[in-house]
Amino acid sequence: MIVSPESGIRESASSLLLPDVMVPTETLRLASQISEIRRLALAVEKFAARHGVQGNAAHHIILAADELITNAIEHNPPPPDLQMTVMLRLERKRLIMEISYQGTPFDPTVETKAPELDAPIEDRPIGGLGVHFAKTLLDGLSYVRRQGTNHLTLTKNL
């Protein structure tokens, strides 16, 4: 993990915004590379296990994040040295993940129409399912662009 004065400031700034000091949080920094998704998955699994998150919530938020990050990297490849910041937060009845990264504006929530799920195999387009997965698996997905940074908020009810 890279610790820089800048990241230190950012972490303390975000912790000031927490509604309750007892809300468990964890911040990760990922390189903008597909291979980092596994590290994210492991970190979410550990976070969920440590805080007693039951059922499929961790799996669903991991899969949704995988789809959104893969999409972001493949559609608009950011420089690999650019970091993505992922903040996990466990509220009383919700698991929340905030993904922030600089680069070209990219809003996956308005990206495509829903895929045709009943189309025969010859007609199924290859790809285009990722955002559908994320929307289906999550209870909330929102996007904002702020100061040159894309922010995605993924919410999973517990």
Place this chain on the structure above:
Amino acid sequence: MTMTIESQDGLAIVVLTGRLDSTNAADTEAKIVAQIEAGHKRVVVDASALDYLSSAGLRVFLVVAKRVKAAGGGLVLHSLTNHVREVFEISGFINVLTVCANRDEAVARV
């Protein structure tokens, strides 16, 4: 993820273990396509130990299904885990790909 392939007399049995996602989808696809090109156009995928599948991984099955169909063969998956079954359901692939309960049934159907 680990992948083992046993092939004989036109039938390839592909056993997938762990995660199939955007990091290994292309490699997995290439290896299965190589089997089809070598004449093993009946493909059975044992997914009993596949516990993570993303849309990039699902794309592998779509490509393989199209390839075997064009070659006059078939693709059958069996023993889906709950996580993988859920992905098949939300994508609608459960209706377009053949899924069986076990290996014997899959080999008979493919």
